[in-house]
Structure formats: C-alpha cells, structure tokens
Amino acid sequence: MxxxxxxxxxxxxxxxxxxxxxxxAIDNFSVKIEHGRIHGLIGPNGAGKTTIFNNxxxxxxxxxGKIFFLGKDITGSSPHKVxxxxxxxxxxxxxxxxxxSVMDNVIIASNMDATYNMxxxxxxxxxxxxxxxxxxxxxxxxxxxxxLQDKAAERANSLPYGHQRKLEIARAMALxxxxxxxxxxxxxxxxxxxxxxxxxxxxxxxxxxxxxLMIEHHMDVVTNLCDYCTVLNFGKTIAVGTPAxxxxxxxxIRAYLGGNE
Numbered sequence: 001m002x003x004x005x006x007x008x009x010x011x012x013x014x015x016x017x018x019x020x021x022x023x024x025a026i027d028n029f030s031v032k033i034e035h036g037r038i039h040g041l042i043g044p045n046g047a048g049k050t051t052i053f054n055n056x057x058x059x060x061x062x063x064x065g066k067i068f069f070l071g072k073d074i075t076g077s078s079p080h081k082v083x084x085x086x087x088x089x090x091x092x093x094x095x096x097x098x099x100x101s102v103m104d105n106v107i108i109a110s111n112m113d114a115t116y117n118m119x120x121x122x123x124x125x126x127x128x129x130x131x132x133x134x135x136x137x138x139x140x141x142x143x144x145x146x147x148l149q150d151k152a153a154e155r156a157n158s159l160p161y162g163h164q165r166k167l168e169i170a171r172a173m174a175l176x177x178x179x180x181x182x183x184x185x186x187x188x189x190x191x192x193x194x195x196x197x198x199x200x201x202x203x204x205x206x207x208x209x210x211x212x213l214m215i216e217h218h219m220d221v222v223t224n225l226c227d228y229c230t231v232l233n234f235g236k237t238i239a240v241g242t243p244a245x246x247x248x249x250x251x252x253i254r255a256y257l258g259g260n261e
Contacts, residue, residue: 008071009032009033009034009035009068009070009071010033010034010035010037010069010070010178010179010211011031011032011033011056011067011068011069011179011211011213012031012032012033012067012068013029013030013031013032013052013056013065013066013067013068014030014065014066014067014068015028015029015030015064015065015066016028016030016052016055016062016064016065016066016067017029017062017063017064017065018048018051018055018060018062018063019063024234024235025048025051025235026048026051026052026055026062026235027048027234027235027236028065028236029048029052029065029232029235029236029237030065030237031230031237031240033179033211033213034211035211036205036209036210036211037211037212037227037228038201038202038205038211038212038214038225038226038227039211039213039214039226039227039228039229039230040214040215040216040222040225040226040228040229040230040243041213041214041215041216041229041230041232042215042216042217042219042222042229042230042231042232042246043231043232043233043238043255044233044255046234047232047233047234047235048232048234048235049183049215049232050092050183050215051235052232053089053181053183053213053215055067056074056082056087056181056213057079057083057087057089057181058074058076058077058078058079058080058081058082059079061075061076062075062076069082069085069086069087069179070085070086070178072085083175086175086176086177086178086179087177087178087179087180087181088172088173088175088177088179088180088181089172089180089181089182089183090165090168090169090172090181090182090183090185091168091183092183092184092187092215094164094165094168095168096156096157096164096167096168096171097156098155098156099155099156099157100155100156101152101153101154101155101156102143102148102151102152102153102154102155102156102159102167103136103139103140103143103152103153105156105167105171106138106139106142106143106167106170106171106174107135107136107139107174108171109171109172109174109175110135110138110139110174110175138174139152139174140152142170142173142174143170145170145173145204145207146166146167146169146170146200147166148163148166148167148170151163161188161189162189162193162196162197165185165189165197166200169182169185169200169201169204173204177210178210178211179210179211179212179213180204180210180211180212180213181212181213181214182201182212182213182214182215182216183214183215184215184216184217185197185201185216185221186216186217186218186221187217189218191220194218194220194221195220195224197221198221198224201214201225202225214226219243219247222243223243223244223247226243227242228241228242229241229242229243229246231246231249231252231255233251233255238251238252238255239251239252
C-alpha cells in the first residue's frame with residue numbers, strides 16, 4: 001500500500017442508521033479504522049454488530065449515513081461489488097460448501113480470478129489450463145498458510161470445528177481482501193483454541209498486510225488481539241478505546257460485562 005493510500009482510512013462509517021420497523025438496529029454509528037489495525041466490535045447479543053457487517057458488505061443498505069472503503073463511497077453497493085473492491089468476511093454460523101472438498105471450497109472463492117470464458121472452459125484451451133493451475137496453486141498456498149494442506153482432499157464437513165473456522169478464513173483470503181471482517185471467529189472454541197486463534201489472526205494480518213474488523217464475545221481474544229474496540233448496546237456506541245480502556249468503562253461494565261463487579 002502506497003503512502004497516499006495508507007493515509008486514507010481503510011473503513012469509515014459516518015452516522016449510519018438501519019431500522020427494522022421501529023427497532024433501531026444501528027443508531028447513528030460512526031467508526032474510522034486505519035490501515036493495519038485489528039479493531040474489535042463488541043457488545044451484548046442484539047447490539048447491532050452483525051447488522052453493521054451486513055451494511056458494510058451490501059447485504060443491507062443503510063437508511064441513512066455513509067460508508068467509505070479506502071476513500072470510495074460504497075454505501076448501498078451490492079455484495080458482489082464490495083467483494084470485488086477488496087472486502088472479505090466470515091460468518092457467525094460457518095457457511096462452507098460442506099459436501100465439497102477443502103480444496104474446492106477455496107478454489108470456488110477464487111473464481112473472480114478465473115479470467116477464461118465459457119468456450120475456453122468447455123474446450124480446455126491453454127488459457128483455461130493455465131488459469132486452473134493458478135487457482136489450484138493459489139488455493140494450496142492458502143491451505144498451507146492455515147495449516148490445512150494435508151486436509152485438501154477431505155470433505156469440509158469432516159473437519160473439526162476449529163479447522164472449519166480456519167478454512168472459512170482461508171476462503172475469505174482467496175478474495176485477496178484489503179479489509180477482512182471476522183464475525184465471532186472464536187465462537188465454540190475452548191481456551192486453548194482461542195489462544196491459537198489469536199496468534200493465527202495476527203499472523204494473517206502481518207503476512208497479508210490487511211486490516212481486520214472483528215466481532216467477538218471472548219474478552220480474552222479481544223484483549224490479546226485488538227488494537228482498539230467499539231462497544232455497542234442497542235445499536236448505539238457506548239465506548240471507544242483500547243481493550244483495557246473499554247473494559248474499565250462503567251457503562252460497558254453495566255451493559256456488557258455483568259454489573260459493577
């Protein structure tokens with residue numbers, strides 16, 4: 001990333017609102033995330049965190065406000081366009097092609113890189129063969145990075161839960177994103193798996209020089225991984241700061257951490 005691009009926030013949301021009937025799922029939400037940061041989005045269930053992800057990625061369009069990615073207004077853009085621009089995501093509930101192989105899951109995610117046309121694919125032209133080799137090599141490289149290269153031929157649904165999470169991240173990385181959205185990556189993991197995830201996500205950030213916005217309920221993961229956090233409650237921002245700062249905020253303690261203890 002050049003100096004001019006690095007000076008522009010990777011993601012900026014300005015006064016974004018999203019309503020479902022009379023419910024303010026996102027209420028005047030703003031955030032600015034600089035290049036290379038790992039920014040946590042935390043809060044109780046129903047606070048609006050996943051709705052924010054869905055507005056960024058084009059699943060929903062905001063009712064008001066603006067969303068900028070690397071200075072470009074992407075408010076209301078389609079999910080396909082957002083992915084093309086360089087935003088990848090995972091989901092709270094793992095969404096793999098469960099009956100396909102581990103390798104095929106990553107190759108499918110790389111299909112925007114498949115520059116051949118239908119006749120070239122039907123007749124297996126030289127260009128088709130060259131691009132297919134490229135996609136296979138790229139997929140295997142990503143599997144090696146996440147430690148799943150020896151599982152490439154196995155069905156995705158045969159993997160242990162933690163490995164499925166890694167496969168989902170590998171699939172998101174196949175889009176070569178500049179911004180990666182992780183929706184509760186530590187969900188369902190035990191303490192040891194959560195610690196391993198912290199190291200893994202940090203390695204992904206450093207190796208690919210990307211920015212990460214993550215939703216997470218495991219406060220040990222947030223504390224050990226995130227540079228900054230935004231805390232939501234009922235769609236409103238109630239605190240912004242480092243993990244240590246937000247954990248000691250009285251309003252956060254009341255809304256999220258369970259009282260005054």
